[in-house]
Amino acid sequence: MYNLKRSNTIIAGLPGLLVVALLVVACRDSVSPGHRAPAGPEGWLVEPPPQPPPPSPPPIKPSLVITLVNNSAAARLPGCGVDPFAPLAGLTSTIEADVTVLNDPGNTITAVTVALGPENPGGSLCGTTTTSVAGHMAHFTLGVDFGVPPPMCAASLQDGCTYTLTATAEDATSGVSSEFTIKVAPVPT
Secondary structure: OHHHHHHHHHHHHHHHHHHHHHHHHHHHHHOOHHHOOOOHHHHHOOOOOOOOOOOOOOOOOOEEEEEEOOOEEEOEEOOOEOOOOOHHHOOOOOEEEEEEEEOOOOOOOOEEEEEEOOOOOOOEEEOOOEEEOEOOEEEEEEEEEOOOOOOHHHHOOOOOEEEOEEEEOOOOEOEEOOOEEEEOOOOOO
16 A cells, blocks of 8 residues: 555656756757857856967077188287288288177177187187177187197197187177187297
8 A cells, every 4th residue: 555655656756756857948949049058058057267368489589600701821920929920831920700699679689709619728819809799699719829839739730729719798699600720820930
């Protein structure tokens, strides 16, 4: 008897459940298009906020490029004196170099410094090693003093010593020149 009562309650509850289901469907279909969620029930889902834009790339750092005007010269005498025999050997006593500043639209690089590269120890530059930049260019006229005692490479009168110049400036990528040769001018006999 208990089972019969229970089944009547379930059966009696079915029409009520059916009415609720029909009302839900009817209400859903009768809502005006302006009040409906876009794309139906799946549009009711909340999407995550958009990702922030990526950070801006860092500004391009200015860089230095060295161009040698000549690639060989006579060594200077100790104390940076000009060797009087250099012209007789067909050698000049200076190395000329232009340093160009690239990627510097705001003209932030105002001075450039040059030094001998590390490939041949011994020797020092003669002349002004820090120069102002004008029109993205700095010009250098330099000599090389082998010093006392001269480096081992200076013993070869034929080959001389091979060097490079390194250019540096604050907030710029440094530059390295191509190689140049410094020779001891032979004494005429």
